[in-house]
Amino acid sequence: xxxxxxxxxxxxxxxxxxxxxxxxxxxxxxxxxxxxxxxxxxxxxxxxxxxxxxxxxxxxxxxxxxxxxxxxxxxxxxxxxxxxxxxxxxxxxxxxxxxxxxxxxxxxxxxxxxxxxxxxxxxxxxxxxxxxxxxxxxxxxxxxxxxxxxxxx
Amino acid sequence: xxxxxxxxxxxxxxxxxxxxxxxxxxxxxxxxxxxxxxxxxxxxxxxxxxxxxxxxxxxxxxxxxxxxxxxxxxxxxxxxxxxxxxxxxxxxxxxxxxxxxxxxxxxxxxxxxxxxxxxxxxxxxxxxxxxxxxxxxxxxxxxxxxxxxxxxx
DNA sequence: ACATTTTGACTATCTCTGACTATTATTATA
DNA sequence: TATAATAATAGTCAGAGATAGTCAAAATGT
Numbered sequence: 129x130x131x132x133x134x135x136x137x138x139x140x141x142x143x144x145x146x147x148x149x150x151x152x153x154x155x156x157x158x159x160x161x162x163x164x165x166x167x168x169x170x171x172x173x174x175x176x177x178x179x180x181x182x183x184x185x186x187x188x189x190x191x192x193x194x195x196x197x198x199x200x201x202x203x204x205x206x207x208x209x210x211x212x213x214x215x216x217x218x219x220x221x222x223x224x225x226x227x228x229x230x231x232x233x234x235x236x237x238x239x240x241x242x243x244x245x246x247x248x249x250x251x252x253x254x255x256x257x258x259x260x261x262x263x264x265x266x267x268x269x270x271x272x273x274x275x276x277x278x279x280x281x
Numbered sequence: 282x283x284x285x286x287x288x289x290x291x292x293x294x295x296x297x298x299x300x301x302x303x304x305x306x307x308x309x310x311x312x313x314x315x316x317x318x319x320x321x322x323x324x325x326x327x328x329x330x331x332x333x334x335x336x337x338x339x340x341x342x343x344x345x346x347x348x349x350x351x352x353x354x355x356x357x358x359x360x361x362x363x364x365x366x367x368x369x370x371x372x373x374x375x376x377x378x379x380x381x382x383x384x385x386x387x388x389x390x391x392x393x394x395x396x397x398x399x400x401x402x403x404x405x406x407x408x409x410x411x412x413x414x415x416x417x418x419x420x421x422x423x424x425x426x427x428x429x430x431x432x433x434x
Numbered sequence: 435a436c437a438t439t440t441t442g443a444c445t446a447t448c449t450c451t452g453a454c455t456a457t458t459a460t461t462a463t464a
Numbered sequence: 465t466a467t468a469a470t471a472a473t474a475g476t477c478a479g480a481g482a483t484a485g486t487c488a489a490a491a492t493g494t
Contacts, residue, residue: 133438190448193449242394257415324449
C-alpha cells in the first residue's frame with residue numbers, strides 16, 4: 129500500500145467525501161504536492177476513477193485549467209435514486225410524479241431541463257393514448273426507467 | 282485560478298439578464314474595468330458568445346463605438362425542434378426514436394443525460410404496459426411532449 | 435515472466451498580450 | 465461645403481504562457 133498511486137487515490141477520495149461528491153484539482157499542483165510527474169495524476173485517474181467505478185471526470189487545459197472528479201452513482205445520489213425507485217409502486221399519478229421530480233431537483237440530483245423532460249414524459253398529455261385505467265401504471269414504468277438511467281451517469 | 286475570461290463572461294451574462302436579453306459595452310472601458318488588454322474582450326466574445334451558443338454580436342468602431350451582445354432566444358434550436366416535432370408522425374418505433382435523440386445530441390440541442398432520459402422514457406421497456414399495437418403511438422406522443430418542453434428553455 | 439507503476443518527452447488546448455490594422459466620428463482647412 | 469487630418473474606437477493575428485493529455489520506455493512489484 130506504499131504505492132504512490134494508492135496514496136493519491138486515497139487523498140482524492142478523502143477530498144471527494146469532504147466536498148460531498150465532487151473535487152476539483154490542478155494537475156501540476158497535485159503532482160507537486162506528491163512529488164511526482166504530472167502524468168502520474170492521469171494514471172491514477174484513469175485507473176481509479178473510471179466510469180465503471182462510478183466517477184465522472186472533466187478537465188480543461190490552458191491557464192486556470194483543472195481536473196474535476198464527480199462521484200456519480202454508488203453513493204448518495206445513486207442510492208437515493210434506487211431507494212426512490214423501489215419505493216415507487218406500480219402506479220403513480222401525474223401529481224405525485226411531479227412532486228417526486230421536484231424533489232430530485234431540490235436534492236440536486238437532476239437539472240432543471242432534465243426535470244422538464246421528465247415531467248413532459250409523465251404528463252397525462254403525453255399519455256393520452258393510454259387507456260385511463262392503465263395510465264398510472266405506464267407512468268410509473270416510464271418514471272422508474274428514466275430514474276434508472278440516471279443512476280448510471 | 283478562476284480565469285479572467287470566465288469572470289468577464291459571467292459579468293456580461295449578468296448584465297444580459299438584468300437588461301433582459303441585450304447588453305452594450307465599450308471595449309476599452311470594460312478592459313479597463315478588468316485590468317486587461319482590450320483584445321481580451323474580443324477573445325471572450327468570440328469564445329463565449331458565439332452564434333452557436335445563441336448570441337448575436339454587433340459592434341462599431343470610431344468615436345462612440347460599442348459592442349452589443351444580444352441573446353437571440355436560441356430560436357434556431359427551438360425552430361429546429363419544432364420542425365422535428367411536426368415531422369414526427371403519430372407513431373414512431375423505439376429505433377427511430379433513438380436515431381432522432383442521437384441527432385439532437387449531435388446537434389448540441391440536448392445533453393448526454395437528457396438523451397439518456399429521453400431514451401429511457403421511450404424505450405419498449407418503459408412502455409411494456411402499453412398494448413403492443415398502441416406502443417408506437419404513445420411513444421410518439423411522449424417524445425413530442427419531451428421535445429416541446431425543450432423549446433421553452 | 436507478467437502486471438502494475440513511475441517517468442518524461444512530446445503534443446494538444448486554452449488563455450492572455452501586444453503590435454499592427456481597420457473603421458467611424460470629429461475637427462481643421464482649403 | 466468638400467476634403468483632409470486627427471482622434472477615438474474596435475478587429476486581427478501570431479506568439480507567449482499555462483495547463484492538461486498521450487504514450488512508450490524504464491522501474492518495480494508479484
